[in-house]
Amino acid sequence: MNSSVSIDLEACGRTFAGGHTALHPLDLNIAAGETLVLLGPSGCGKTTTLRLISGLERPDPNGRVRFDQRDVTPLPIEKRKVGMVFQSYALFPNMNVAANIAYGLRIQRLPATEIQQRIDAVMAMTDLKGFGERRIDELSGGQKQRVALARAIAVRPRVLLFDEPLAALDAKLRDRLRIEIARLLKELGITAVYVTHDQSEAMALGDRIAVMHQGRIAQLGTPQEIYHRPASTFVADFIGAVNRLPVLAAGAAGRLVVHGGELHSPHLRGKRTLYCRPEDIHVVALDAAAIRGRVVESVFLGQSQRLLVDTGSDAPLQVDTGSRRQWRAGEAIGLAIPPEVLFHPEQQPRTEEVAHG
Amino acid sequence: MSAVSQQRPQAGAASSRTPVPTAALRGLGHPALWALVPALTLFCAFWLLPFARLVLMGAEVDRGSGVSAYLAILTHRQYLTSLAATLGISLVVSLAAVGIAGLAGFFLARHRFAGKSLLVASLTFPLAFPGVVVGFLVIMLGGRQGALAQLSLWLFDERWMFAYSLLGLFVGYLYFSIPRVITTVMAACDTLDRSLEEAARSLGASTWQVARDVIVPGIAPALLSTGAICFATSMGAFGTAFTLGTRMSILPLDIYGEFTNYANFSMAAALSVVLGVITWIALSVARRLAGGGLGAPA
Numbered sequence: 001m002n003s004s005v006s007i008d009l010e011a012c013g014r015t016f017a018g019g020h021t022a023l024h025p026l027d028l029n030i031a032a033g034e035t036l037v038l039l040g041p042s043g044c045g046k047t048t049t050l051r052l053i054s055g056l057e058r059p060d061p062n063g064r065v066r067f068d069q070r071d072v073t074p075l076p077i078e079k080r081k082v083g084m085v086f087q088s089y090a091l092f093p094n095m096n097v098a099a100n101i102a103y104g105l106r107i108q109r110l111p112a113t114e115i116q117q118r119i120d121a122v123m124a125m126t127d128l129k130g131f132g133e134r135r136i137d138e139l140s141g142g143q144k145q146r147v148a149l150a151r152a153i154a155v156r157p158r159v160l161l162f163d164e165p166l167a168a169l170d171a172k173l174r175d176r177l178r179i180e181i182a183r184l185l186k187e188l189g190i191t192a193v194y195v196t197h198d199q200s201e202a203m204a205l206g207d208r209i210a211v212m213h214q215g216r217i218a219q220l221g222t223p224q225e226i227y228h229r230p231a232s233t234f235v236a237d238f239i240g241a242v243n244r245l246p247v248l249a250a251g252a253a254g255r256l257v258v259h260g261g262e263l264h265s266p267h268l269r270g271k272r273t274l275y276c277r278p279e280d281i282h283v284v285a286l287d288a289a290a291i292r293g294r295v296v297e298s299v300f301l302g303q304s305q306r307l308l309v310d311t312g313s314d315a316p317l318q319v320d321t322g323s324r325r326q327w328r329a330g331e332a333i334g335l336a337i338p339p340e341v342l343f344h345p346e347q348q349p350r351t352e353e354v355a356h357g
Numbered sequence: 358m359s360a361v362s363q364q365r366p367q368a369g370a371a372s373s374r375t376p377v378p379t380a381a382l383r384g385l386g387h388p389a390l391w392a393l394v395p396a397l398t399l400f401c402a403f404w405l406l407p408f409a410r411l412v413l414m415g416a417e418v419d420r421g422s423g424v425s426a427y428l429a430i431l432t433h434r435q436y437l438t439s440l441a442a443t444l445g446i447s448l449v450v451s452l453a454a455v456g457i458a459g460l461a462g463f464f465l466a467r468h469r470f471a472g473k474s475l476l477v478a479s480l481t482f483p484l485a486f487p488g489v490v491v492g493f494l495v496i497m498l499g500g501r502q503g504a505l506a507q508l509s510l511w512l513f514d515e516r517w518m519f520a521y522s523l524l525g526l527f528v529g530y531l532y533f534s535i536p537r538v539i540t541t542v543m544a545a546c547d548t549l550d551r552s553l554e555e556a557a558r559s560l561g562a563s564t565w566q567v568a569r570d571v572i573v574p575g576i577a578p579a580l581l582s583t584g585a586i587c588f589a590t591s592m593g594a595f596g597t598a599f600t601l602g603t604r605m606s607i608l609p610l611d612i613y614g615e616f617t618n619y620a621n622f623s624m625a626a627a628l629s630v631v632l633g634v635i636t637w638i639a640l641s642v643a644r645r646l647a648g649g650g651l652g653a654p655a
Contacts, residue, residue, distance in 0.1 A: 056555055078558045090556035094574040103570070104560030148556075155560055163552075 004191040005068040005158045006032040007053060012063035014048050022048040024215045025063065032068070035185050035192040037206035039199060041238070044212040046195045047163060053193055054161050055080045067158060080159075083152030087164040089144040091136045097147050098123075098132035104155035122150040125184065142173045149181070153188065160185070162194040166201060178204055199239050203227070211235045232345045236275055243281070243317050245274040260311030261291035264339050271344045278306060278318040280341035289334025293317065295327045309333055415627030426627035435606070440631070443608040446526060447591035453527075454534035455584045461535075462542025463572065477543075481536040488533070488596020495529045495601060496520045523605055529597040534587040538580075545579035546572075578647035585643030589636040608632050 006029070013025035023045040030036045038046035051057040052065060055077035059065065065073045072080055084090075091100050098119055105115045123129055126146040131139070139147065145165055152160060165181070166174045182205050185192050196202055202209050203223040211218045211226060211234075219231040230236035249257040254266040258274065268274055286292065293311035301320075307327055308316040319335060327333070419426040422433060430436040465477060483491065499505050499520040509517035519525050553575065557567045573580070595609040608628055616625040 054555075054559065056558075076558070077555070078561050078563060081561075082559055084556060084559040086552040086556060088550055088552050090550065090552035092553065092557070092571065092574075103557070103562075107561040107566060151556075151560070157559075161559075 004032045004189060006030060007159060007191060007193070008064075008066040008069070009049070009052065009059075010064040010066070012049070012052050012059040012065065014045075014052060014057060014063075015060050021215055023052070025060070026217055028210065028217070028220075030191060030193065032191055033189045035194060035205055035207045037194045037196060037202040037209045038212055039196055039202040039206075039209050039238075040212035040218075041197060045215040046197075046210075046212045048215075049212070050161055050163055050193055050195045053159070054082050054084060081155070081157050082159045082161055083155065083157035085145070085148050085152050085160070085162045085165045087167045089141075089148045089168075091144055091147055091151070093136050095136070096132065097128065097134045097136070097139070100136065100147055101151045101154050103151060108155065118154050122154045125153070125187070126150040127180070140173075141169050142177055145169065145177060146180070149184070153184070153190075158191070160188075160190050160192040162192065162196075164196055165194075166198070167196070174201075181205065203239075211238060213238075229343060230275075230345050233275075236343075236345055241278050241318050243276050243278060244315070245276070245317075246313060247272050247274060258291065258311075259313035260293045260309075260317075260335075261289065263290060263337055263342065265342050266339070268342055268344050273344070274342045275344060276337055276341050279304075279320040280337065281317065281319045282336045282338075283307075283319065283321045283323060284334045284336045286332060286334040289336060291317075291335040291337065293333055293335065295329055295331045295333050297329060298327045307333070309335065411626045412630055414623055415630045417623040417626075419621065419624050419627070426623040427631075429624065430627055430631060436611070436628070439606040439608055439611050442523075442605055443592060443632075444635070446523065446530065446605075446607070447588045450527060450530040450534055450591045451584045451587040454531055454538050454587050455580050457531075458535040458538035459542050459576075459580060462539040463546055463576075465539065466543045466546030477539075480539055483533050484536045486533065488529075488594055488598075489600050491529050491532050492597040492600025494532070495525050495597070499525055499528065520601055525601050526598060526605060526607070529601065530591045530594060533594075533597075534591065537586060537590075538583045541579050541583040542576060545576040549575045581643045582647040585639050588639050592632060592636050592639075 008030075009026060009028040011025040011027065012023065013021065014023040015021045026049070028036075028049070038049055040046045048057065052059050052063070055065075055072070055075055059073065063073070064071060067080070077084075092103065095103065101119050101122060102115050105118060110118075119132070123132065126149055128143070128146055128150060131143065131147075136144065136147070148165075162181075166177055169177065178201055185205070194202075194205055206223055208221060209223055209226050210220045213234050219226055219235045221229075221231075226235060227239055230239060230242075236242045245258045245263070247256045247258060250269070251257045251262050254269060255262045255264055256268070256274065263274065265274065291311060293309040293316075296308040296310050296316050298308075299306045304320045304322050305327075307319045307321060309319055310316050317335070415426050417426065418424065419429040422429040424432070430440070461480070465473065486494075497503055499518050501516065501518055501520075503518060503520060506516045506518050509515050519528070549572065553571050554567050557571045562570065593609055595613065598605075598607055598610050599613070609632070612625050612628045612632070615621040615628065
């Protein structure tokens with residue numbers, strides 16, 4: 001099954017008939033065997049990008065889609081050998097599980113024995129043994145999506161495309177199937193493009209993540225890069241929670257004065273706002289604290305609790321702590337923020353600055 | 358057909374699993390039943406009693422043959438041919454309408470273009486016409502002085518006409534069947550999950566394979582039910598046939614003839630009952646097939 005290809009999008013934009021630009025011309029290179037996640041809120045252009053790769057949509061003139069350097073732009077989806085998995089499962093309701101999986105193989109007119117072998121193989125891979133004769137409406141959501149996955153890989157596609165495949169499932173099932181998909185993608189070594197609006201899914205599955213916003217790629221990078229070094233405030237906000245600490249004044253010896261105290265952060269000197277993740281702020285003893293504030297609220301999350309701490313700025317600081325101590329509203333609390341966890345997105349589009357005040 | 362037989366056990370299972378509605382109805386008690394009284398009264402007075410009388414009347418001795426009218430229908434060539442012709446033309450009309458208008462409806466549902474709503478409006482316009490007007494239109498087209506006759510007279514010095522033959526009847530029936538199918542198919546296509554077609558195409562299916570494997574099964578319930586309604590309408594269409602003054606003998610005209618020309622009430626009643634029963638069977642079979650939800654969205 002090592003027939004995976006590299007995908008190159010060249011100046012691929014998509015403008016709809018009404019003049020609405022779903023996607024600004026973008027360049028994107030996906031390596032053979034890589035899993036790229038397109039992540040973003042609805043309407044960001046991630047599904048349009050996927051549909052351009054699949055051949056369900058054509059890019060605006062000048063846009064080029066290449067599989068292994070070969071131009072496939074004029075080819076419709078049925079000629080591109082791509083496997084697709086949809087949010088709605090898209091299983092044929094008039095066929096049973098085996099017939100669904102066999103559909104693409106029948107279209108290719110493979111011999112019956114080979115069809116049977118491939119059905120057995122993919123059903124074993126997707127944990128569907130014994131389900132061949134089941135009707136589609138007798139399956140649970142998770143089973144349906146596994147059938148859809150089996151159907152897509154049975155034809156040995158060059159690329160696997162996922163359009164929010166887990167969005168219709170409940171949380172527990174979503175986690176399980178996500179792990180299965182990740183395992184399967186590694187096993188197959190197939191190039192995959194995965195569209196989602198769920199950041200944890202993106203982190204867990206993506207070799208790289210393209211965060212999309214308003215028809216453009218806001219940042220392209222590994223999950224670690226995206227999370228720890230977000231390129232823009234939009235990315236920082238979209239991936240996980242983030243705190244903003246406005247710098248009030250420059251203190252002595254590279255110190256920056258913020259609400260509630262002072263921070264040592266030589267590498268971010270001159271910045272007007274500092275950013276950090278809630279889990280990177282530590283709760284410390286009051287007399288050793290760099291920042292002091294009062295607990296406004298505590299929310300128990302199970303593995304941790306999130307404290308909202310008022311330090312005198314507009315928005316309370318979000319602090320995640322593994323401590324089992326129960327905090328009362330109004331209680332004084334001491335915080336420490338190590339310099340290395342503070343960051344500042346390089347690129348700050350004006351629209352976002354306005355949006356966030 | 359296999360899809361239908363697979364459907365059955367599931368439907369049975371569903372009904373055995375749901376004793377709740379019966380209990381709920383029982384819980385409501387008498388007031389709910391009293392609410393049915395007006396409807397039941399109307400039903401008895403204006404449908405059940407006349408129909409029972411009709412059924413009994415059909416069993417009486419037929420004037421022409423001297424046997425029970427039901428028996429006369431089965432034993433007399435004249436009535437059997439008429440029955441066969443009516444069934445035949447209704448069946449052919451339904452199939453043709455589903456074929457032609459099914460395609461058109463699918464196309465209209467899937468494409469946007471300038472003037473589309475105008476086109477749909479004009480295609481469904483015949484629904485507004487009574488059968489008499491449809492018959493009149495057919496005569497205008499294929500009658501003795503019709504457009505086709507004028508054209509052929511000018512070209513070949515011959516009068517071509519079809520209005521008074523089986524073909525005229527066919528055209529007339531098709532004319533008022535097509536709008537029904539188009540509107541039903543358009544509605545059914547709108548509810549069809551587009552990703553099903555996209556999935557089939559991603560697996561390599563060509564346009565006609567997608568149509569065969571996804572679209573037709575998906576809208577099969579709609580096609581069946583609309584086909585059955587076309588069939589029922591064609592079985593009972595009187596106005597068109599009467600206006601065309603067709604030489605064909607078909608059931609609705611026979612009923613009219615037996616009743617008004619020969620005062621043969623028992624035969625008119627028997628033919629009416631036969632017509633009604635056939636139509637009812639067609640509708641209920643279609644309802645059962647369509648109700649199984651052969652891939653239809655709930």
